[in-house]
Amino acid sequence: MLTKVLSAAHFGLETIPVEVEVNVAKKGFPGFSIIGLPNKAVEEAKERVRTALVNSGIDFPEAKIIVNLAPADIPKEGSCYDLPIAIGILNSLGLTRLPAEKSFFYGELSLDGSLRHTKGVFLLALAAGALQVKNLFVPALSANEAAVIKKVNIYPVKHLQQLLAHLLQTEPIQKLSPADRAKPQSSLEAEFDFREILGQDQAKRALEIAAAGGHNLLMQGPPGSGKTMLARALPGILPDLNDQESLEVTKIYSVTGNIPPGGSLITKRPFRAIHHTATRAGLIGGGAPPHPGEISLAHCGVLFLDELPEFSRSDLEALRQPLEDGTVSLSRASGSVTFPAQFTLIAAANPCPCGFLTDPQKECHCTPRQIQNYQSRLSGPLLDRIDLHINVPAVPVERIIPNRISSQTKPPRAESSKQIKKRVLVARRRQTKRFAKLPLHTNAEMKNKHIEKFCVLSDPAYQLLKQAMNSYHLSTRAFFRLIKVSRTIADLADNEKIDHSHVAEALQYRLRVPEK
Amino acid sequence: MNLAKYPIKEVNFEDKNYPAGLKELKKPPKKLFYRGNIDQKLFEKSLAIVGTRRATQYGRQVTEKLTAALVTAKVTIISGFMYGIDTEAHRQCLEYGGRTVAVLGSGLNIIYPPENEALYEQILAKKGAIMAEYPADTQPQLWTFPQRNRLVAALASLGVLIIEAGAKSGSLITSRLARQLGRKIFAVPGPITAATSIGTNLLIKTHQAKMVTEVTDILGGKIESPNLFADQKLTGLEAKISQLLASEPLMADELVKATGENIVNVSKTLSLMSLKGLIEEVSGKFYLARATLRTSSS
Numbered sequence: 001m002l003t004k005v006l007s008a009a010h011f012g013l014e015t016i017p018v019e020v021e022v023n024v025a026k027k028g029f030p031g032f033s034i035i036g037l038p039n040k041a042v043e044e045a046k047e048r049v050r051t052a053l054v055n056s057g058i059d060f061p062e063a064k065i066i067v068n069l070a071p072a073d074i075p076k077e078g079s080c081y082d083l084p085i086a087i088g089i090l091n092s093l094g095l096t097r098l099p100a101e102k103s104f105f106y107g108e109l110s111l112d113g114s115l116r117h118t119k120g121v122f123l124l125a126l127a128a129g130a131l132q133v134k135n136l137f138v139p140a141l142s143a144n145e146a147a148v149i150k151k152v153n154i155y156p157v158k159h160l161q162q163l164l165a166h167l168l169q170t171e172p173i174q175k176l177s178p179a180d181r182a183k184p185q186s187s188l189e190a191e192f193d194f195r196e197i198l199g200q201d202q203a204k205r206a207l208e209i210a211a212a213g214g215h216n217l218l219m220q221g222p223p224g225s226g227k228t229m230l231a232r233a234l235p236g237i238l239p240d241l242n243d244q245e246s247l248e249v250t251k252i253y254s255v256t257g258n259i260p261p262g263g264s265l266i267t268k269r270p271f272r273a274i275h276h277t278a279t280r281a282g283l284i285g286g287g288a289p290p291h292p293g294e295i296s297l298a299h300c301g302v303l304f305l306d307e308l309p310e311f312s313r314s315d316l317e318a319l320r321q322p323l324e325d326g327t328v329s330l331s332r333a334s335g336s337v338t339f340p341a342q343f344t345l346i347a348a349a350n351p352c353p354c355g356f357l358t359d360p361q362k363e364c365h366c367t368p369r370q371i372q373n374y375q376s377r378l379s380g381p382l383l384d385r386i387d388l389h390i391n392v393p394a395v396p397v398e399r400i401i402p403n404r405i406s407s408q409t410k411p412p413r414a415e416s417s418k419q420i421k422k423r424v425l426v427a428r429r430r431q432t433k434r435f436a437k438l439p440l441h442t443n444a445e446m447k448n449k450h451i452e453k454f455c456v457l458s459d460p461a462y463q464l465l466k467q468a469m470n471s472y473h474l475s476t477r478a479f480f481r482l483i484k485v486s487r488t489i490a491d492l493a494d495n496e497k498i499d500h501s502h503v504a505e506a507l508q509y510r511l512r513v514p515e516k
Numbered sequence: 517m518n519l520a521k522y523p524i525k526e527v528n529f530e531d532k533n534y535p536a537g538l539k540e541l542k543k544p545p546k547k548l549f550y551r552g553n554i555d556q557k558l559f560e561k562s563l564a565i566v567g568t569r570r571a572t573q574y575g576r577q578v579t580e581k582l583t584a585a586l587v588t589a590k591v592t593i594i595s596g597f598m599y600g601i602d603t604e605a606h607r608q609c610l611e612y613g614g615r616t617v618a619v620l621g622s623g624l625n626i627i628y629p630p631e632n633e634a635l636y637e638q639i640l641a642k643k644g645a646i647m648a649e650y651p652a653d654t655q656p657q658l659w660t661f662p663q664r665n666r667l668v669a670a671l672a673s674l675g676v677l678i679i680e681a682g683a684k685s686g687s688l689i690t691s692r693l694a695r696q697l698g699r700k701i702f703a704v705p706g707p708i709t710a711a712t713s714i715g716t717n718l719l720i721k722t723h724q725a726k727m728v729t730e731v732t733d734i735l736g737g738k739i740e741s742p743n744l745f746a747d748q749k750l751t752g753l754e755a756k757i758s759q760l761l762a763s764e765p766l767m768a769d770e771l772v773k774a775t776g777e778n779i780v781n782v783s784k785t786l787s788l789m790s791l792k793g794l795i796e797e798v799s800g801k802f803y804l805a806r807a808t809l810r811t812s813s814s
Contacts, residue, residue, distance in 0.1 A: 204779075205779045220800075351799065358800060358801075368569075391800025393767045393770075464788075467791055468791060471790075471791055503787075504784040504787040504788050507787035507790075508768070508786060512797070
């Protein structure tokens with residue numbers, strides 16, 4: 001007998017409904033095959049489904065079973081078809097009834113018949129809302145992801161037998177109640193509070209500006225100067241995601257399986273720290289069909305690249321388009337996919353290969369040529385897209401230790417992340433108001449035409465800027481970068497007009513072109 | 517680069533314009549190759565400025581300060597064309613309109629280090645000379661550089677000035693050779709913590725070199741430096757910062773701590789001071805501008 005069960009496939013961030021057709025024929029040689037471009041994970045569903053059914057106390061039929069995943073020309077991947085295949089077989093055997101309304105079945109089976117956390121449930125719920133699918137049968141551990149989609153009935157399924165009891169209406173499963181769907185409070189905290197970081201006032205201020213205006217930041221300094229710690233403290237001063245952003249981020253996290261079991265909507269800005277050994281596909285996104293990479297996982301948040309010059313040149317070049325457009329396009333023969341990638345880049349670099357060029361205590365062993373080669377890896381268009389440049393000095397041990405161990409001298413109180421975040425929020429509110437009718441979120445995203453409109457300079461500010469252009473031989477691009485940073489500094493001070501003191505401060509964060 | 521304008525010439529030991537200083541060497545080169553012009557007048561009042569290849573900002577600053585005054589006194593600057601202090605000495609000499617002679621550790625057609633290609637041409641364009649004892653296409657070897665040093669020492673009539681030198685610097689070889697020739701040796705003291713000043717400090721400590729803090733230590737007498745920034749008015753924080761920077765270069769964070777001001781004010785003031793030419797910045801460290809330094813020392 002033939003049964004059709006509805007499930008879904010994801011292509012990029014799009015969800016396509018898939019009909020799982022299961023035919024159990026008593027005639028012919030017994031066998032079990034899946035067709036419709038399954039990948040290895042789908043192929044192996046045969047074994048999982050067979051064992052899960054047997055372990056749930058069901059006699060697996062000695063029959064010819066054919067499963068077709070339609071439309072048959074779209075490649076299917078993942079383990080989410082276990083549940084629809086199992087339900088299809090059971091229905092064909094007459095052991096269960098399918099619900100009258102359109103329903104999605106989606107989830108991976110464990111060999112004991114229970115359901116495992118499956119990625120992509122959030123996208124499935126979005127699709128269900130759009131396609132007017134009434135019910136969603138998903139693993140209990142993944143059900144929270146779907147909770148924000150209001151129009152759909154969500155049934156968290158723990159075990160195959162539980163689902164059978166529900167479908168036979170002997171013991172219904174409680175669907176998620178509105179109380180379960182209240183907006184979740186995520187408790188993700190930054191690793192460090194700014195208060196814990198001693199000294200480094202300039203770096204902290206630069207991070208504050210970066211957080212307020214979404215500017216990209218490059219920190220240069222010897223190893224051990226605290227570049228990584230500073231970057232990791234950044235999430236603590238970033239504003240929370242708004243609803244729209246939250247939705248976009250959760251989509252990407254769901255489809256890549258980055259939402260932990262039981263997790264729901266993502267409300268904190270992502271912070272992704274990437275090592276330079278990451279592959280291109282891991283960084284930018286890739287594969288066939290394409291999967292989002294780290295830059296998309298950092299969407300609406302922070303991408304932290306430590307040891308920036310160690311990244312291969314081609315990887316850095318590949319970052320240019322996303323930095324410019326806020327999206328990344330991956331083209332494949334089977335079609336091209338665009339993922340969002342509007343992130344703030346925070347990068348760290350040593351000043352030379354050994355790292356100690358600017359260290360006051362340790363001697364640098366690099367030759368001038370080595371240093372030049374190292375630094376030139378960063379030259380050009382990538383640096384052009386970084387608004388803030390700072391040197392992070394090595395803090396001598398004696399500046400830290402006495403404060404800590406002697407009880408007489410109280411350590412100087414630095415500002416806490418909470419206090420800084422307040423200023424950041426003020427600046428962000430101004431930006432939200434400013435760009436209300438534009439597809440922009442932050443000052444950093446402004447193009448030249450926006451700068452002309454939104455960045456009104458006072459006369460002294462303009463004169464100072466002109467003087468700086470001459471003295472420092474700044475390019476036009478650097479000129480506009482400076483104005484953008486000045487805009488954010490003025491926003492932090494809650495000023496609409498950009499004053500010369502704002503420009504003067506912004507000058508400290510400009511890109512210095514090394515002489516000679 | 518158009519070197520055709522400056523053909524390679526030769527001068528033999530017997531020739532009239534063979535530099536007199538070289539004749540004092542135990543084994544003077546029989547034949548010398550050069551581009552540009554050499555005459556006895558060029559070497560009449562000449563000083564060799566040498567030092568480490570890893571020049572610090574301090575070294576560069578001192579080189580400019582002293583070279584500027586030496587050029588005013590019409591002294592020819594001789595050096596080895598290597599990167600670091602050598603390059604800085606040549607460059608500053610040209611900058612202030614002086615004549616300079618570079619002695620290569622290779623043949624005249626080999627420009628090493630290659631970064632100095634532009635400097636090579638400038639030296640010739642500004643009536644200096646570039647010379648070598650090796651045939652035109654000789655590649656530099658490890659041993660050619662110390663050999664070249666003996667020419668540098670011998671050519672300099674006033675003596676050898678060492679700006680910065682590490683413990684095993686080639687400049688110390690030059691100073692030893694100069695001593696053997698009876699040339700005067702001058703050295704600039706540096707911080708005792710700086711690896712690049714160990715050699716110079718040692719020379720001073722052991723009385724092998726005369727300590728130099730201003731150009732009169734070399735030339736004697738008094739030379740006036742123009743007072744460029746006497747009329748600059750400083751605001752409160754600016755004055756505080758320039759006072760702090762006068763004793764040592766500092767980073768922005770250190771200035772925040774020392775002045776008790778917040779980073780916003782310090783950053784802003786630093787920008788303004790830098791635009792006024794009062795301070796300079798190299799890889800995050802702020803220095804009192806060289807012009808300002810000159811004033812405060814005079």
